[in-house]
Amino acid sequence: MDLNRSIFFDKYNVTTRDLEAYLSEALSRGGDYADLYFEYRINHSIVLEEQIIKSATKGVSIGVGVRVISGEKTGYAYSADLNRENILKAARTAAFIANASSAGGTIQVPTPLNQERNLYSISIFPAELEIAQKIALLEQADDAARAYDPRIKQVQASYVDETKHVLVATSEGRAAWDLQPLVRLNVMVIAEENGKRQSGYQGGGGRRALDIFTADLDPRELARESARQAILQLRAIDAPAGTMEVVLGPGWPGILLHEAIGHGLEADFNRKKTSAFTGLVGKKVASELCTVVDDGTIPFRRGSLNMDDEGNPTHKTVLIEKGVLQGYLQDQLSSKFMNAQLTGNGRRQGYDHIPMPRMTNTFMMSGESAPEDIIKSVNKGLYAVHFGGGQVDITSGKFVFTASEAYLIENGHITAPVKGATLIGDGPTVLRQVTAVGNDLKLDQGVGICGKEGQTIPVSVGLPTIKIHEITVGGTEK
């Protein structure tokens, strides 16, 4: 990619001299480091409901965030447009954090990085596509869900896309840009029978254009899967309560890793010693069967990025190798204070937010067991294959994730479907309970949204089939 092609240089006439001027202003009161984050984002969304296209939405977001770091302190301000005076004003505001008595910080003129990698090389970006094409996908989904079963009474299919131009320039002389596509299609259905109602949900997407929905993620398949879940839930029995053996299916149940260990390994919490994982690098935190990575470099994945939101290339970072904790997910600020290598995990929701360490695509590597053998080995337990969201208390390490499709396992066989229930466990110890890892690693289909301190970003998770010896299942059947 060629920097001259960045929209900010091309269309908005930003020059390297402008970048230099803004960074100089940002460090005018001193400070160790400053950076600029230019963002121009276009979103579209379309909703089909009650068999009509109810709404079409377009969103435009343009702005520049200015950050000044002085010691461990961060000053932040932004301009909600690309007006030169407004950006300079934001730079002066962000500079307030630095001690006025010290001399101005030094800046190196930002020079473009040579960017060779492109994890989402597509020719047409979602923002340029016709709405009619997007509507056709939703209509296919609606037809397929209704055809699946007459008990499907409501179908809500939605399409969203994002085309995001980013330019990062730092006082250390780096300038890097990226153009990031993102699409997603969701199908939510309500099934009704004898006054009983249940819902089903399935979605998918990635950093691609619409071809993803003809190649890998057929909207009709997403719709049928959503309908299957809702119909299945109509005959679900109460979930069990208590501690038991649990088998997690492959793919989206990887949310376990995201909650149980991923957040706790974000470097900011460990730099401040507020994470339950503080000081555990080199220690055994999981069974030897477990190797867990965060990999932002998988082509076209929802959590992948050519560069993070601080302009650093993303990495494949091994978090746990054969049960032993290897390290944390770093951003610029924490890596400096922890004297650790950057891992390319500095991310932010937009120009109006301060970056912090975040996950990308987080998953466990395949093991050797056949998934069928894992299920056969369970006498009495739960088999959970679909999950809603999860949450974690970083400090105590306790985390939850909520099964939306699960079954009882009795004498090695999958039997009755059970109602949704929350599973709760302890992050630093739950993976020690892993007694089998399947040979069937799958990543989720591209729907993950991760929230931290009020900022949401797209992420992905993955898991092979695994068996957990003991975890608490929050049902109602004692």
Next chain:
Amino acid sequence: MLQQKAQHVIDRARKSGASAADVMIREDDSFSVTVRMGEIETLKEAISRSLMLRVFIGKRTATSHTSDISEPVVDRLVDETVEMARLTSEDESGGLPESSFFQSSFPDLKLLDPTWESLTPEERIDLAVRTEKAAFATDPAITNSEGASFDYARSHVALANTSGFAGQYQGTGGSLVCIPIAQSSEGMQRDHWVSAARHRHQLEAPEEIGRKAAERAVRRLRARKIPTCRVPVVFDPLCARSLLSHIFDAVAGGSIYRRSSFLVDQIGQSVASPNVTIVDDARMPAGLGSCPFDDEGVPTQTTPIIENGVLRNYLHSAYTARKLGSKPTGNGSRAASGVVTIGPTNFYLKAGTHTPEEIVGSIKSGLYVMEAIGFGVNTVTGDYSRGVVGIWIENGRFTYPVQEVTIASNLREMLKNIEMIGNDVTFVGAIAAPTLKISKMVISGE
């Protein structure tokens, strides 16, 4: 200035071919500081803007939003939005609210307090410093901190539509929160306390906030798991808020016409214990969720939701009201995308007569819950299962803290099983609740 801009957008939409349109512009001037271990950690200050447009061509509609409200960007977006509307479907219930709903004068809801502005940045930082310091001074077990933050914003909302409605209002809001961490030989625990208010004098003192936050964190130390059991559960007011938010989701007009609520088809029926009264009151003076008109320009009101256990009303925008043959309740709310959904104003469960101590004292064995985490609530069925942190109650007294357990039931049963209601409704946002006792839930633990 925002009003003129709004009017310009409406005129432009009409010229582009819209048969009707409305626009909302919001400007927030915000300041935020986080202090950690006595030092500033982050300081953020900015003005953000958001313009949200909705156009109609007959019964077809499209929406758009932009953070850049400069004329060229906005004009182009208006034209594109009108073009998009041609591609959507005719929707019988679509359109602006009926003109007869609009009013031109509104009561003063005391949303604005100019005295915040006299606080210098140094004084704002000092509020956070004092808060965190008070937490550390409360108990030696407080050894670390996620910090204390002071946030302040002055917002200005302007709305205009092609039916001739034009209105605006301004409001201020400040909050002070503290998140200390307590340490024992068995590990760390954190908790928080927060105060939020539109008027400066309503904000709790920093020393109070720091002390309460510290006490809450310390009482969680050495929490343990308990055996699976079926017992009464008491929700503290901050945690009971989450229950009210689930009930709000279930009475929002969108959930009703989609039939994705466990409270569908039940107006006039008994859905809760007779001591339960829930209202959505947009006109509460200086209320955190108060506003004179909603995001469609419809005047707000006080809507009874549940009265003495009987379901009275759902909450509506113009669209959901038309869908369900009802009247808008002034709860039209624009999501960040610009799409109109349903939002709460001041949505709360009215105070009962019991002190929190009386409620805890009434329990032989049970769980007092301070925090619930996770997303295990299904609004369609009412099924409820969440992870919690609490304190075990034995013979009417607090004993030891509890963690790594879940509580489960169904919201229908939980509403009917509200046995005692506290006199301590606590507002830290638009949704609020007092202490609540639910007679039976399943605790899943060992």
